[in-house]
Amino acid sequence: MSGKEKSKLALVIGGSGVAGSAIVDALANRNIKVICVSRSGRLPAKLVEHPCVESLACDVLEEGLLKRKLSKFPPVTHVFFAYNASPSVKTSQMNLFDAKKARSLLWWGSWFFRLPGVRAYAIKDIARKSGADDIRYFNAFENVYKAVQSPAIEFFGVVSGGKHYGVHLPPEVYARPTEVPLSEDATRRGPGPNNYFLVEDYLRKQEIRYCCVLPSYILGHAPAAMYDLATSLAVYAVLCRECEVEFQYPGNMESAQCLYDVTSAKQLAECLVWSSENFFIANGEEDMNSLLNVSGGDFFTWHDMWPRLADFYEVIPSFSQDGFCLGEFFLNHRDAWSTLATKHNLKESNLLDLIDISFVDKALYVSWSCIYSSEKAKSLGFTYYPGALEALKDVFQDLKEQRIIP
Numbered sequence: 001m002s003g004k005e006k007s008k009l010a011l012v013i014g015g016s017g018v019a020g021s022a023i024v025d026a027l028a029n030r031n032i033k034v035i036c037v038s039r040s041g042r043l044p045a046k047l048v049e050h051p052c053v054e055s056l057a058c059d060v061l062e063e064g065l066l067k068r069k070l071s072k073f074p075p076v077t078h079v080f081f082a083y084n085a086s087p088s089v090k091t092s093q094m095n096l097f098d099a100k101k102a103r104s105l106l107w108w109g110s111w112f113f114r115l116p117g118v119r120a121y122a123i124k125d126i127a128r129k130s131g132a133d134d135i136r137y138f139n140a141f142e143n144v145y146k147a148v149q150s151p152a153i154e155f156f157g158v159v160s161g162g163k164h165y166g167v168h169l170p171p172e173v174y175a176r177p178t179e180v181p182l183s184e185d186a187t188r189r190g191p192g193p194n195n196y197f198l199v200e201d202y203l204r205k206q207e208i209r210y211c212c213v214l215p216s217y218i219l220g221h222a223p224a225a226m227y228d229l230a231t232s233l234a235v236y237a238v239l240c241r242e243c244e245v246e247f248q249y250p251g252n253m254e255s256a257q258c259l260y261d262v263t264s265a266k267q268l269a270e271c272l273v274w275s276s277e278n279f280f281i282a283n284g285e286e287d288m289n290s291l292l293n294v295s296g297g298d299f300f301t302w303h304d305m306w307p308r309l310a311d312f313y314e315v316i317p318s319f320s321q322d323g324f325c326l327g328e329f330f331l332n333h334r335d336a337w338s339t340l341a342t343k344h345n346l347k348e349s350n351l352l353d354l355i356d357i358s359f360v361d362k363a364l365y366v367s368w369s370c371i372y373s374s375e376k377a378k379s380l381g382f383t384y385y386p387g388a389l390e391a392l393k394d395v396f397q398d399l400k401e402q403r404i405i406p
C-alpha cells in the first residue's frame, strides 16, 4: 500500500446499497480504509471479512449523531454520499405501479397539459409532492457534511441521478430539450427544486473539491433495494424458466423502441474514486465541471437487448403492443420463488425481501430516450466503459456466485 493510500480514510454513506456497496468495494480493492455507514450497519456480503472495511450503524438523519459516532475514528479524508431516501421496500411493495393504466391516464390527460399554465402547475405539484423526500435527502447530506468537517477533509463525492435532467418526467408533463445524449453544461435541464440541485448548490459554495456523478439505471445488487434493475430482471427470467412461460417484455412497444442507457455499479464506483484522485476542479467559474455523467455510452433498445437476456437465461422472448404489469406477475409468483429458492438453496426465499417488485414497471414506463453523453468523462481521461450486455451479464454472474439467483 502506498503512503498516499495509507493516509486516506473514506466514509461511504449508504455503503450497503446498490451504488454504495460498489464504492466500498472499489476503495477496499485499493487498500483504502473505509467506514461503511447505513442504519442497519449491514456490510456488503463480499466485504464482511475485508480488513480495510468497518461498518458503522448510524441514522444520518439524526442531527449530530454521525459526528458523535465518528469521534472514535481518525479524521475522514474522503466522503462518498450514496444515500437513498426511499421508503422501506415493504411499504412500497403495496403500491404496484401499473404502467399501462398510468400511460392511458396520461394519454387522456395530455390535451389538458397543453392548456396555458397547466403544465407549469403539474411540474410544481410534482415538486411539492416530492418536496418532503428532497428535504430529507438534503438534511441527510448536510448532517454528513457538517460531521466530517476538519482540516483533513479532501474530497466529497455524490451519487446523483437522472432527475438532474428531468428524465423521470413524461414529455407531456416536462418538455425536455430534444438534444440527446444529455451532456453536463451550465444549463440546468430538470425542473427544480429537487434534492440534487440543493446538494449541488450547497457544495458549490464550499471550499472543497467535489464531484456529483450522474448515472443512468445502476446495475448492481443490494438486498431489498428500491432500484435494482439487474436483479429484478434476473428474478423474472428465472421464474419464467421455472414456470415454463414466455419471457414477455413488460413495457409497451414504444418503450421497447426508444434508446436506453445503463451504468454498471462497478463503473460508477470506479469513476467516482477516479474523480477523487484525478479530477481537480476548483469552485467558482468552473463549477459545472463538478458534474460528471457516467454510463455505458453504448445506447441500446430493449427490443434488441431482450432476446439477448432471454438467450442468457434460456427462455423465450416476446413482446406485446401494450405491455403488462410485471409487479402483479411477481406478486402471483411469490410461492414459486420460495419453492425455487429452497430447491436451489438460495439466500433469500421471500421475493418481497429480495427486490422491489414495482421497479421494472417504473423503469420501463419510460418511453422517451434518456441517454447520457460520456464525452466529458472520456475527455478527462476516464476509460472504463463496459458495454450494457457485458455489465448485465457481470451482475448476473455475481448474483449466481452469491446464491441469490440459481
Ligand SMILES: NC(=O)c1ccc[n+]([C@@H]2O[C@H](COP(=O)([O-])OP(=O)(O)OC[C@H]3O[C@@H](n4cnc5c(N)ncnc54)[C@H](OP(=O)(O)O)[C@@H]3O)[C@@H](O)[C@H]2O)c1
Binding pocket: 013, 014, 015, 016, 017, 018, 019, 020, 037, 038, 039, 040, 041, 042, 058, 059, 060, 061, 082, 083, 084, 085, 086, 140, 159, 160, 161, 162, 215, 216, 217, 218, 219, 222, 225, 226, 227, 228, 229
Ligand atoms: N439504483 C439506481 O438504479 C439509481 C439510478 C440513478 C440514480 N440513483 C441514485 O443513487 C443514489 C443511491 O441509490 P441506490 O440505488 O444505491 O440506493 P439503495 O440501494 O436504496 O441504498 C441506499 C443506502 O442508504 C442507506 N440509508 C438509507 N437511509 C439512511 C439513513 N437515514 N441513514 C444512513 N443510511 C441510510 C441504506 O441502508 P439502510 O437502509 O440500512 O439504512 C443503503 O445503504 C440515490 O440518490 C439514487 O436516487 C440510483
